[in-house]
Amino acid sequence: MGIVDVLESGTLGFFWTASDEAPDLESDPERGHVRIEEGWVVLDVLDENPMDSLRSRVLNEPTDPPKALIGVMPEEAALFLEVRGPWGTQRFGAARASSKRFLARTVIGGVPVNRLRTPALHGLHAHFHGVGRWAGMSASEEKWKTDDGRMQEWSVTLAGSGVLSHRLPGGRTLVISTTWRVDGPTDRRTIYAPVSIGCESRRPVDVRDLLEPILRTQDLLGFAFEGFVAADGGSARPDLALVEDEKNNRTQSLWNGALMVRSPAAQAPRSMNEFPLFHLHTIGGIAGLARWIRLSIAHPRAIGPIVARYRQGRGSAPVIVMEVAAGIEYWARANQSTPWAASAVKKKRWVQALADRCGKAFSDWVGDPEAWAKAFWLAYDRLKHEPTYEPDPMELADLAESARYLLGAAVLDRAARNRRPSRAIFRHHRLNDLGLRLRERYA
Numbered sequence: 001m002g003i004v005d006v007l008e009s010g011t012l013g014f015f016w017t018a019s020d021e022a023p024d025l026e027s028d029p030e031r032g033h034v035r036i037e038e039g040w041v042v043l044d045v046l047d048e049n050p051m052d053s054l055r056s057r058v059l060n061e062p063t064d065p066p067k068a069l070i071g072v073m074p075e076e077a078a079l080f081l082e083v084r085g086p087w088g089t090q091r092f093g094a095a096r097a098s099s100k101r102f103l104a105r106t107v108i109g110g111v112p113v114n115r116l117r118t119p120a121l122h123g124l125h126a127h128f129h130g131v132g133r134w135a136g137m138s139a140s141e142e143k144w145k146t147d148d149g150r151m152q153e154w155s156v157t158l159a160g161s162g163v164l165s166h167r168l169p170g171g172r173t174l175v176i177s178t179t180w181r182v183d184g185p186t187d188r189r190t191i192y193a194p195v196s197i198g199c200e201s202r203r204p205v206d207v208r209d210l211l212e213p214i215l216r217t218q219d220l221l222g223f224a225f226e227g228f229v230a231a232d233g234g235s236a237r238p239d240l241a242l243v244e245d246e247k248n249n250r251t252q253s254l255w256n257g258a259l260m261v262r263s264p265a266a267q268a269p270r271s272m273n274e275f276p277l278f279h280l281h282t283i284g285g286i287a288g289l290a291r292w293i294r295l296s297i298a299h300p301r302a303i304g305p306i307v308a309r310y311r312q313g314r315g316s317a318p319v320i321v322m323e324v325a326a327g328i329e330y331w332a333r334a335n336q337s338t339p340w341a342a343s344a345v346k347k348k349r350w351v352q353a354l355a356d357r358c359g360k361a362f363s364d365w366v367g368d369p370e371a372w373a374k375a376f377w378l379a380y381d382r383l384k385h386e387p388t389y390e391p392d393p394m395e396l397a398d399l400a401e402s403a404r405y406l407l408g409a410a411v412l413d414r415a416a417r418n419r420r421p422s423r424a425i426f427r428h429h430r431l432n433d434l435g436l437r438l439r440e441r442y443a
Contacts, residue, residue, distance in 0.1 A: 002109060002253055003076065003078055003107060003108075003109025003110065003253050003255055004036075004074065004109075004233075004253075006073065006075045006109070006257050007034060007035055007036045007041055007107065007255065008035070008036050009035075009037035010033060010034065011033070011034060011035075011073045011075060012031075012032070012033055012034075012073065012074070013031075013032070013034060013071045013072055013073035013074070014031060014035075014071070014072045014073075015028035015029055015030045015031075015034075015043065015045060015067075015069055015070065015071045015072075016029050016030070016034055016069070016070045017030075017066035017069060018066060018067055018068040018069065018070055018119050019066065019067050020118060020119070021117075021118055022070070022116040022117060022119070023070060025070075025113060025114065026074075027037050029072075030045040031045060031046050032044050032045030032046060032099075033081075034071060034073070036255075038257070038261060039105065039107055039257030039258065039261035039263075040103045040104065040257050041080060041103065041104045041105070041107055041255075041257075042070045042101065042102075042103060043071075043080070043098050043101065043102040043103075043104065044099055044100070044101050045099065045101075046097055046098070046099055046100075046130075047088055047097075047098035047099055047100045048098075061292075061410050063086065065083045065084050065085055065086075066083050066102075067083070067119045068080060068081050068083060068119030068287065069083055069102060069104060069168060069365070070113050070116065072113065075112045075194035075308060076109055076110055077110070077111050077112070077160070077251075078107055078109045078110075078120065079107075079108040079111045079113070079114065079323070080102075080104035080106070080107050081106040081107070081108070081119060081121075081207040081239060082104055082105035082106045082207060082208070082211075083102055083103070083104045083105060083290070084101040084102065084103040084104075085100070085101055085103055086100040086101060086102050086369075087100065087101045088100045088101075089101075089171060101209070105256060105258060106207055106211070106254070106255070106256045107254075107255045108121075108236045108238060108252045108253070109252060109253040109254075109341065109364025110253055111195050111238055111240075111252050112240065113160075115240045115241045115243070116238060116239070116240060117204075117239045117240060117241055118204055118239045119207075119238075119239075120204030120205055120206060120207075120236060120238075120239045121201075121204060121205065121206075121207055121210055121236055121239065122197070122200065122201055122202070122203075122204055122205075122237040122239060122312075123198060123200040123235075123236065123240055123251070124198055124199055124200075124207065124211060124234070124235075124237075124254065124441075125175070125179075125196045125197065125198030125199075125212065125214075125216065125234050125235045125236070125238035125251075126196070126197055126198065126214050126218070126231035126233075126234040126254070126255070126256070126259050126260075127179065127194035127195070127196050127232050127233045127234050127235075128195050128196075128197060128218075128231055128232070129194045129195075129219065129272065130225075130229070130272025130273070130286065130300055130337070131194075131195050131221060131225075131272070132178075132195055132208060133228065133275075133279070134221070134224055134225075134276050134279050134280055135176055135195050135278055135279075135280050136279065136281055137162065137164075137176070137177075137178055137195065137415055138178060138193070138195075139285075140162070148286075148411065149194060149261075153259070160441060161311075162177070162178040163175060163337040164176040164285070164286040165176070165286065166287055166289070166290040167243070167290075168199070168290060168294075169294070170201075170205070171202060171203060171205075171211060171401075172198055172199050172200065172201045172202055172205070172209065172210065172213070173199065173200045173201070174198075174213055174217075174286060174289065175197075175198045175199065175200055176195065176196070176197050176280075176286055176289075177196050177198075178193065178194070178195055178196060179193070179194060179196045193270065194232060194233075196234075196235075196434075197212075197214055197217050197218075198210075198214065198225075198234075198235075198236075199212075199213045199214055200273060203256060204239035207364055210292075211258075211259075211295065213254065213293045214216050214259065215258060215259065215293065215351055216291065216293045216296040216297065217289060217292075218231070218255060218259060218302070219296065219311075219323075220289070220292055220307070222307055222310030222311075223277065223306060223307055223310070223408055224276035224277050224278055224279075224297055225269040225272065225274070225276050225277075226269055226270065226277070226430070227266075227267050227269030227270065227310060228262045228263070228266045228267065228268055228269075228310045228311060229259055229267045229268075229269060229272075229310075230261070230262055230268070231256070231259040231260050233253065233254065233255075233260075234253070234254035234255075234259070234260075235251040235252065235253060235254055236241070236251060236252050236253075236254045237252070238252060255366070256364045258311075259386065263311060263313060264313075265312060265314075266309065266310055266311055266312060266313050267310075267313075267314070268381070273332060274430075275428075275429075275430075277425050277428050277430065277431075278380075278412065278421050278423065278424045278428075279424075279426060280302070281418075281420050282412075282416065282420050282421050282424050283412050283415050283416040284377075284415065284416040284417060284418075288415045288416045288417075290414075290439070291414075291415040292411075292415040293415075295411060299330070299331070299334055299411075301326070301327060301330045302327045302328075302330050302331040302334065302407065302411060303327075303411065304323070304327065305320070305323040305324045305326070305327040305404060305407060306327070306404060306407055306408040306411065307408075308323075317391075317393065317396040317397040317399075317400045318391075318396065319401060320400035320401070320403075320404060321376070321379055321380050321383060321396065321400045322380065322383060322384070323401070324403045324404050324407055325350075325351070325377070325380040325403070327407055328350050328403065328406075328407055329350045330349050330352065331354070331407065331410065331411070332344040332345055332353060333345060336413075339342055340356065340357050341351055341353065349375040350377075351376055351377055351403065351406075352369070352370060352373040352374075353427060354368075354406055354407065354410050355369040355372070355373055355406060356369070356411055357410055357413070358406060358409055358410055358413065358419065358422040358426070359419055359422065361419070361422050361423040361425075361426040361427060362409070362422060362426050363426070364426070364427075365426040365431065365435040365439075366402060366435065366436055366438045366439065366442060367404045367439035367440070367441075367442045367443025368442045369438075371442040372438060372442045374401075374442075375395075375442065376399045376403055377400060379391055379396060379399055381429065394437075395441065398434060398437055398438060398441075402434060402438055405425060405431065407424035408425070409421055409425045409426065410422065410424075415416070
């Protein structure tokens with residue numbers, strides 16, 4: 001039974017809070033129940049000193065969340081990270097017990113807690129199915145043998161397909177590879193061969209330092225496949241005291257709510273078998289991906305309108321227009337040291353400048369980029385200043401979506417250092433219908 005199965009069914013355990021060092025497991029633990037609820041792990045523990053908790057509340061003493069929680073449960077031990085809380089409920093008298101609640105977004109199962117040095121990590125990897133074509137790698141190779149159109153033989157070979165890596169700031173390394181395993185009885189095998197996207201560090205670092213590049217990569221996958229691409233499991237390497245037995249130095253299983261749980265408002269991709277809008281090689285390989293990650297972290301106001309819907313759900317057309325227009329203006333101002341952006345800032349022709357930046361591919365797709373840019377900015381301006389403005393819903397939706405693709409393509413061109421991403425996006429068959437409607441209006 002893995003850590004996800006344990007937490008989904010809920011279990012009892014002993015729990016210790018940790019700061020920058022692992023706790024003393026000989027000290028008195030807190031006793032409680034832990035389970036997964038939506039994108040969080042919820043831990044409810046008994047408050048055996050309710051007077052201390054009440055005194056802190058009365059004196060309004062700040063209570064910082066612990067760095068981590070260590071849990072020892074009947075099934076296995078785990079490390080809980082990205083902790084929030086505690087929130088307490090004090091009960092006095094014999095009728096009800098006082099309690100405290102913690103939330104955690106990351107859980108690492110199978111941790112040998114007696115060897116845990118700190119709550120920091122050396123590595124974090126998330127596993128994604130269906131992205132092998134996007135990444136240009138696969139752990140499986142299939143062969144078929146047919147006779148008269150009927151399949152006579154099928155075989156599959158599982159093997160690693162190499163590792164792509166690139167340095168990130170802060171002594172971290174972005175890593176893309178494949179992993180595989182085979183489960184089940186001989187007459188009912190189950191093959192698990194996802195692409196692994198991870199971040200590693202030689203020195204132990206906070207979980208957020210390793211998680212951020214993976215989340216930004218997941219955002220990019222959402223843009224490529226048009227939906228929230230959920231991770232299916234993962235692995236982690238905690239900061240453990242090493243032992244000579246190599247088997248005891250293996251990585252541990254990972255659960256993370258942000259990577260693995262889709263918001264009810266967000267949509268999954270229609271199919272992971274469809275061709276993505278672009279591939280990893282389109283944006284310059286893993287070096288281009290590393291540049292996308294840096295841009296995402298440095299310019300969230302430009303990246304948010306492109307990818308936020310894959311986590312939070314899609315907004316209405318007026319909201320998308322307002323957010324994307326603000327993102328385009330921000331992106332131009334953030335790059336005003338370049339000639340195209342300097343001209344945009346000087347003439348305040350934000351959208352037109354970005355359309356020109358993406359070149360012929362966008363022009364062919366939209367028809368007349370100048371007419372389109374004027375229509376988009378006029379709609380944006382009237383939404384801001386005219387309370388009685390009632391736009392055509394279909395036209396406004398098309399303006400909103402086309403501007404979002406334009407901003408996304410421009411940022412990816414910057415990451416790739418060429419126009420291959422914008423050419424791939426605006427020539428993709430998935431955008432044919434939208435392009436046809438735009439050309440009918442603005443060509």
